[in-house]
Amino acid sequence: MVKLTSRHRACLYWASQGKTSWEIGQILGITERTVNFHFGKLYDLLGVHTRQAAITAAVQRQLLDLNQVPIPGLTHPQTLTIPDSIQPSLFQ
Template sequence: MPSLASLAGQPRKTLSERQAACLHWSAAGKTSWETARILGVSESTVNFHLRNACNKLGVRGRRAAVVAALRLGLLDSVTV
């Protein structure tokens, strides 16, 4: 995994507001169904945003996306 110092020369990745919200609730331990109820969208919409976040961050899986987003400073730390 590249260090943050080696990522300094790369363009900064950004997440959409919905992608960040879905990752936030995933980091808090919420399922896609629970996140959908919280955000007022469908479960498939939550999964869509999580997949797009994974693609942007170059990872597979929501847990890896949460870790990558936290390391890159794209997601505030989550307290439950």
């Protein structure tokens, strides 16, 4: 059985919203390279080769709920800061 970390779910969620690796990194407070590292691990875990395939596989296997914004390690929602240039409509 495949288990995704909260960071994996967050990367997949933001990719499903059309965000680039750089934008996902800005949202999550990690580097673009780290985001790409997480996607590499996701591809291996899910047995796929693309982001779209990873998102589809995660949703089909019920590993990702696109109706919930995953925020890894966040205990106080008021501490979440998303740069204005990439704020999703969900938070506007």
